Amino acid sequence: MSLLVGTHLDVLAATTRQPQKKAEQRSEVTPLAPEEIAHRKGFWEFVEAHGEPWHKQHLGRLLERWRQWNQEHYASLLIPPYMLLNEPVAPNVYGDCARLSGFGGRSQIRIRPSLLAGTHPDMRRGDDYAEGRSLFTDDVLLHEMIHQWQREVVGNPEGAYHGHGPLFRDKANEIGARLGLPRVRTMKDRAKKDKGLPSCSQWPHNVRPDEYYQGAYR
Numbered sequence: 001m002s003l004l005v006g007t008h009l010d011v012l013a014a015t016t017r018q019p020q021k022k023a024e025q026r027s028e029v030t031p032l033a034p035e036e037i038a039h040r041k042g043f044w045e046f047v048e049a050h051g052e053p054w055h056k057q058h059l060g061r062l063l064e065r066w067r068q069w070n071q072e073h074y075a076s077l078l079i080p081p082y083m084l085l086n087e088p089v090a091p092n093v094y095g096d097c098a099r100l101s102g103f104g105g106r107s108q109i110r111i112r113p114s115l116l117a118g119t120h121p122d123m124r125r126g127d128d129y130a131e132g133r134s135l136f137t138d139d140v141l142l143h144e145m146i147h148q149w150q151r152e153v154v155g156n157p158e159g160a161y162h163g164h165g166p167l168f169r170d171k172a173n174e175i176g177a178r179l180g181l182p183r184v185r186t187m188k189d190r191a192k193k194d195k196g197l198p199s200c201s202q203w204p205h206n207v208r209p210d211e212y213y214q215g216a217y218r
Contacts, residue, residue, distance in 0.1 A: 132216025
């Protein structure tokens with residue numbers, strides 16, 4: 001499988017480079033206000049009731065996956081974010097998770113729509129590959145959910161690692177163990193014991209078996 005470098009860089013990390021620190025500083029987590037929770041709920045109610053058919057189909061599937069994984073991997077601690085089928089921050093990434101949406105609401109996940117449409121260079125076109133493209137896109141969400149958890153639950157986006165430090169690595173390996181996936185390392189390979197492991201910055205795509213995406217991924 002071929003992977004783009006920095007496929008899933010968090011939007012903040014992709015736009016802000018910070019010097020490496022010995023200890024990552026955590027920010028205080030501000031709980032979502034009732035108005036924020038209600039607005040997110042209203043967003044999804046609109047998508048499910050009034051979204052255009054293509055968006056309703058694919059966002060509906062992604063929301064189902066999000067709810068499943070929130071329960072299985074996060075003890076239902078997360079609140080559904082704003083989720084858009086829209087181009088992320090950089091041309092070489094499949095998705096991103098921003099602290100703020102374009103209108104100021106907290107936690108926005110964007111996933112590149114060409115992955116589902118089959119027009120992205122890494123995807124194969126045609127109905128025969130539609131399910132494989134959906135599985136690939138599901139994995140973009142699985143990755144970005146860790147970034148949401150970093151911000152909204154832990155309060156540590158790991159900016160010094162562009163979002164993919166020990167916290168992200170450990171959560172990816174925790175989830176990966178349940179899914180039967182190989183271990184990964186941090187984005188910056190410093191530990192001798194982790195040398196040779198794939199980077200968590202491209203997890204889980206870089207540890208899935210070649211056949212998992214049913215031939216949709218080039």
